[in-house]
Amino acid sequence: MTDELPPNDPLLGVVGALREGTAPRHGLVDRTRRRARRARLRARLSTAAGTLAIALVAVVLLRPREAAAGQITFALNAPASSGVSLVGDFTEWETDRVRLTPAGGDRWEVTLQLPPGRYRFAYVTDGGEWLPDPDAAPVPDDFGRPTSVLTVPTP
Amino acid sequence: MTMTRFHPTLALVLGLATPLAAQDASSLAGARSQRGAELAAVDQRLGGRFPSSVALRIHGIIDSATAEGLPAEPLVLRALEGGAKGVKADAIYVALGRLRASMRLAAQAIGLDAPASDLSTAAAALQTGLAPVRLVELRSARGTASLVVPLGAYLDLTARGAVPERAWQRVIDLARRKAEDRAYEAIDPADLVARRPEDRR
Amino acid sequence: MTPTDAALIERIAAGDSAALGMLMDRHAPALMRYATHFLQSADDADEVLQDTFIRAERAIRGGMRPDNPSGWLFRIAVNRCRSRRKRWWRLLGGEAGELVIARAADPPEVEAREWRHEIAVALAHLSTPAREAFLLKHVEGLTYEEMATITGAGVPALKMRVSRACERLRDLLKDVR
Numbered sequence: 001m002t003d004e005l006p007p008n009d010p011l012l013g014v015v016g017a018l019r020e021g022t023a024p025r026h027g028l029v030d031r032t033r034r035r036a037r038r039a040r041l042r043a044r045l046s047t048a049a050g051t052l053a054i055a056l057v058a059v060v061l062l063r064p065r066e067a068a069a070g071q072i073t074f075a076l077n078a079p080a081s082s083g084v085s086l087v088g089d090f091t092e093w094e095t096d097r098v099r100l101t102p103a104g105g106d107r108w109e110v111t112l113q114l115p116p117g118r119y120r121f122a123y124v125t126d127g128g129e130w131l132p133d134p135d136a137a138p139v140p141d142d143f144g145r146p147t148s149v150l151t152v153p154t155p
Numbered sequence: 156m157t158m159t160r161f162h163p164t165l166a167l168v169l170g171l172a173t174p175l176a177a178q179d180a181s182s183l184a185g186a187r188s189q190r191g192a193e194l195a196a197v198d199q200r201l202g203g204r205f206p207s208s209v210a211l212r213i214h215g216i217i218d219s220a221t222a223e224g225l226p227a228e229p230l231v232l233r234a235l236e237g238g239a240k241g242v243k244a245d246a247i248y249v250a251l252g253r254l255r256a257s258m259r260l261a262a263q264a265i266g267l268d269a270p271a272s273d274l275s276t277a278a279a280a281l282q283t284g285l286a287p288v289r290l291v292e293l294r295s296a297r298g299t300a301s302l303v304v305p306l307g308a309y310l311d312l313t314a315r316g317a318v319p320e321r322a323w324q325r326v327i328d329l330a331r332r333k334a335e336d337r338a339y340e341a342i343d344p345a346d347l348v349a350r351r352p353e354d355r356r
Numbered sequence: 357m358t359p360t361d362a363a364l365i366e367r368i369a370a371g372d373s374a375a376l377g378m379l380m381d382r383h384a385p386a387l388m389r390y391a392t393h394f395l396q397s398a399d400d401a402d403e404v405l406q407d408t409f410i411r412a413e414r415a416i417r418g419g420m421r422p423d424n425p426s427g428w429l430f431r432i433a434v435n436r437c438r439s440r441r442k443r444w445w446r447l448l449g450g451e452a453g454e455l456v457i458a459r460a461a462d463p464p465e466v467e468a469r470e471w472r473h474e475i476a477v478a479l480a481h482l483s484t485p486a487r488e489a490f491l492l493k494h495v496e497g498l499t500y501e502e503m504a505t506i507t508g509a510g511v512p513a514l515k516m517r518v519s520r521a522c523e524r525l526r527d528l529l530k531d532v533r
Contacts, residue, residue, distance in 0.1 A: 005494060011522055014475050014529065018495045022392040024384040025402050029377040032406040038299075039410060089232045092200065093239035116336075117272045118279075118307045120236065130240070137311035140282070142233070142250035143242045151307030153336035 072152065074100065074123075075109040076134055081125040084108045088121025095124050116154045122147050200231060204238040212248060220255045225262060226271035229278070230254060257281045264290035265302065276306045283313060289323060296330035305330050308339035317347035361425035368416045380409050383426060386496060387433045393491050394437045396476055408433045424505070430496075431506045434488065478528040482521050489514050490521035 005011050078084050084100040090112065091097040100108035100123070108123075120139065123131040132138055136148035201210040217230045233254055237247035257278035262269065264287045265277055277290050293302055305326045312322040325347065329338050359367075359378070367375035384405055391401035411432055422428035479487055485507075492503045493514075500511045507514065 003493075003500070005522070009522075009526075010529065011494070011525055014478075014525060015494045017472055017475055018393055018491070019389065022385075022389040022398070022401075024380075024388040024405060025398070028384055028402070028405060029380050031402075032380065032409050033373065033376075035299075035406050036410045036413065087239055089236075093232065093235040095239055116301070116303065118276050118303050120232075137314040139279075139310070139314065142253070143237050143240045143246055145240045145242075147236075149307075149310070151304055151311065153304045153340060154301070 071111060072114055073109055073111040075107060076123055076131060077106045078108055078125055079106040083126040085124045086110055086121060087124055089119045090114060114152050116152050118149060118151045120147055120149050201234060204235060209244045216251045224267040225258050226274060228271050229275035254278055260287055261290060265294045273302045276303045280306045280310055292327060293330055296327060304336040304339050308342060312342060312344045312347060315344040317344045321347040365416050365425060368413060376413055383429050387429060390491055390496055391433055391437050393479060394487060396480055404433060404436045407436050427502055427505055434506055478525050481528060482524055486517045486521040489517035493518045
């Protein structure tokens with residue numbers, strides 16, 4: 001086994017063809033600079049989103065689904081419940097970290113500030129009943145409990 | 156569940172978990188170098204919720220996934236979800252195994268350096284029957300943008316009864332046109348449901 | 357006087373973006389050639405190059421001072437290509453299937469284009485490590501020691517990969533030219 005191809009090797013023609021016609025595209029330097037700037041901007045935004053993730057904001061006034069910077073109001077009707085918790089990826093599935101507040105009648109609500117992403121979640125009543133979100137898409141659940149999923153788009 | 160404008164009346168800082176979306180798309184090498192710290196955190200969270208034998212086995216599944224360069228966080232969250240729902244340990248092991256396998260396949264399609272949120276959403280899409288090559292198409296169409304919103308839209312549409320192929324066409328069309336994330340939200344599943352039996356594929 | 361790579365790297369570290377452009381002009385042609393043939397896509401290769409130089413700049417500004425800048429840039433590009441290849445190749449047919457090449461009597465320019473296409477198809481039938489080794493050895497003209505530094509594989513393994521790649525290519529292309 002020698003390192004180089006022998007003089008009559010047909011692969012020499014292959015190698016010759018492979019060394020031609022692959023020049024870098026015009027404007028590579030500028031495009032790389034623009035992409036680097038975008039990457040730096042994304043990194044800064046990501047850091048900002050991480051900071052926002054620690055804020056939980058309870059909101060009394062319910063607005064229709066409209067432009068939002070990650071403000072999500074979770075609400076459901078739970079007749080005869082003495083209390084309701086929101087559990088999901090964003091609470092690390094702890095059942096007592098986010099409580100909904102009464103919003104009149106049987107309605108319970110809480111509003112969270114969430115960064116863009118996709119989150120699995122459900123409601124749990126103080127009676128231990130698991131409930132899906134009435135407005136969110138249902139998802140197949142490995143564990144046989146009602147589960148919903150929410151996508152928060154980029155603003 | 157409703158998206159609202161910012162209207163702060165009461166702010167409570169409760170230390171919510173950093174969501175998947177906030178995780179940066181780290182390189183494989185970077186991910187591996189973070190592995191020690193990541194697993195230490197995993198141990199702590201799992202240790203508080205599961206008996207030690209269960210936590211150890213879950214740790215082993217997650218450890219093998221991170222050794223492949225897959226992110227730990229989606230697996231940890233799924234384990235914690237199972238714990239919160241009070242299911243048997245075996246069901247958690249099975250769910251984690253499925254998720255790991257789907258994320259592995261997703262990583263082959265969109266790259267191991269994809270953000271954890273992209274990988275876990277892509278894994279969910281694969282579990283509903285989306286062909287891996289579709290993920291490749293979407294990755295190409297979206298450039299460096301996150302795949303969470305288009306894949307999330309596809310999953311939501313099909314969950315609401317849209318014909319998968321039609322839902323996918325709508326999503327990939329938007330991706331190719333570089334549509335904003337909001338455009339995916341506006342897709343009406345009613346336009347995509349099967350009207351004749353032969354429409355449903 | 358043309359600045360050395362080391363001098364350009366010091367200037368990049370100091371925030372001189374023109375120096376990055378000069379480093380790119382110097383090394384992009386070889387990286388583009390390798391990435392194009394490895395990925396079988398000029399679009400993907402272009403992105404890999406952008407990614408390579410973004411990572412290189414970031415590393416340089418973070419204190420990286422490579423002994424062999426050319427080999428270091430190749431190492432980044434090879435890794436980026438591997439990562440991108442995982443996305444595409446396994447899903448679009450992979451290394452399976454028999455190659456059937458029909459040769460027609462066409463005008464020279466068409467024939468040359470088809471010849472390049474046939475080479476690309478044959479390359480696509482090599483395993484990823486074999487294609488990588490063949491391109492680095494015979495198209496880029498690197499030594500096995502340089503290749504070992506770039507790929508992380510041992511010299512004996514690389515020699516074996518190159519040898520097998522050559523055998524496979526000769527076999528695939530034997531009826532074409």
